[in-house]
Amino acid sequence: MADRSPSRIPKSVLIAAIGLVCVTAVMAAVFVDPRPGARGDRDDPLPTAEPKRTELDPPLIVEEPGPTPEGMVWIPGGWFTMGDARGAPDKHPDHLEVVPEHRDSLHEHEVAVDGFWMDKTEVTNAQFRDFVEATGYVTDGERPRSPEEFAAQVADLSQIPDEWLEPGSICFNPGFNPDKVDKRRPGWVYTDGIWNVVPGANWRAPEGEGSTIEGREDYPVVHVSWNDAVAYCEWAGKRLPTEAEWEYAARGGLEHKHYPWGDDPNPGGRWRHNIWQGVFPFHDEASDGFPAAAPVASFPPNGYGLYDMTGNVWEWCHDWYRPDYYADSPVRNPQGPAEGLDPVEPYNPKRVQRGGSFMCSDTYCIGYSVHSRMKGEVLGGMFHTGFRCVLDPAMRDRAESAGEADQSPGADSSRRDENGDEALPQSS
Ligand SMILES: [Ca+2]
Ligand SMILES: [Ca+2]
Secondary structure (H helix, E strand, C coil): CCCCCHHHCCHHHHHHHHHHHCCCHHHHHHCCCCCCCCCCCCCCCCCCCCCCCCCCCCCCCCCCCCCCCCCEEEECCEEEEECCCCCCCCCCCCHHHHCCHHHHCCCCEEEEECCEEEECCCCEHHHHHHHHHHHCCCCHHHCCCCHHHHCCCCCCHHHCCHHHHCCEEEEECCCCCHHHCCCCCCCHHHHCCCEEEEECCECCECCCCCCCCCCCCCCECCCCCHHHHHHHHHHHCCECCCHHHHHHHHCCCCCCCCECCECCCCHHHCCCCCCCCCCCCCCCCCCCCCCCCCCCCCCCCCCCCCCCCCCCCEEEEEEECCCCHHHHCCCECCCCCCCCCCCCCCCCCEEEEECCCCCCCCCCCCCCCCCCEEEEECCCCECCEECCCEECHHHHHHHHHHCCCCCCCCCCHHHECCCCCECCCCCC
16 A cells, blocks of 8 residues: 555644644645744845853852663753754755754754763664553554544544555655646645555554564654653653753754764864765755665764764654744743643644654755754654653652662653653752
8 A cells, every 4th residue: 555645644743744844835834933033135234143141049060979780871951043044955946835843943042951861872672662662562564543633633524435444654655646746836745646545554564564663673663642751751761852952952052053973064174973965855865875764873873972963864852833932932841831832733732743854855945954944743753753861969869769669671650740741850
């Protein structure tokens, strides 16, 4: 069923797909940013953020408060400028029109983040397999859907095609017809056969039935929904990073740079992350050595010792997505808005994703800047979407005080608030 007509793919699923690869002019037509200068004219950039870094009470957590957990690094707390008024570094002059999420991140603002530990790498297939074997967890892509799960997206549930309800996930369709791709037409990436829902595709079978993760144990796990990622984090005694934590960590201690290492996309002619070289979606030159996902840590780490913060696979964040969040977010430990709002699908709230993937090219998506924002449907996994976890000192303190009786992974249920969301550092 890999040749399924794109028009039969659930719209919400497709939007999740496109959101990850790049978004369309259709979206830009729907969402017009009201902020002065927000259209991103390179001759009229937004002003950079005024320094507003003050002493905080209590002071930011900077020093590592205990031993470093295995597989993680300590990210010392500090201030940083979130966003980048320069916009994404690309070869696509209209990218702000076709990828409206990039417009959000033009709004530079000063943010303070308390220190935390972060996984050095994206969560791997081997790590996720340990979780599944220990818990029997079934991912969203592996289970049948009920029609009611589409209630927010479809007016008449009786009209839902049967295949929408089958287990499966979204993959790139290498067999798409390039003659039918018309980039001048709004919405081309939705409907030109570039993506397919592949029955049987899931984290165990990334390319669908018959494929396997055998031999790919150190590759990032993919086809995981936001819910799947949160379930793993809970089992591991960790949580997803907030969007601010993710960007702060991705910058590796640098300020006002596009990439974790600086502003040069490939210093000395050597690629430093796994993206798409060439014109998307027609030809990936793979001059970084990888035409698809790469084993984690195949490229040098950033200044904090983190690998693949940009490129390889997209990474889920804790936060709900709203395009206007940067304009009025807390200064310290922002945790995202209380509710998600995707202006393209206001009935279908999304969570934030960061870092771009091996499918992102400088001719279209540019999701691999440290400041680029993206969104994804909570239940939707994809073949280029994964995650990594963080742990903060308060979580570990709680786990240690509660863990005298039970130190098994996932024993710290005290991290959840009354809404079932993870308890995060104090925001102000
Ligand atoms: Ca590549
Ligand atoms: Ca990544």
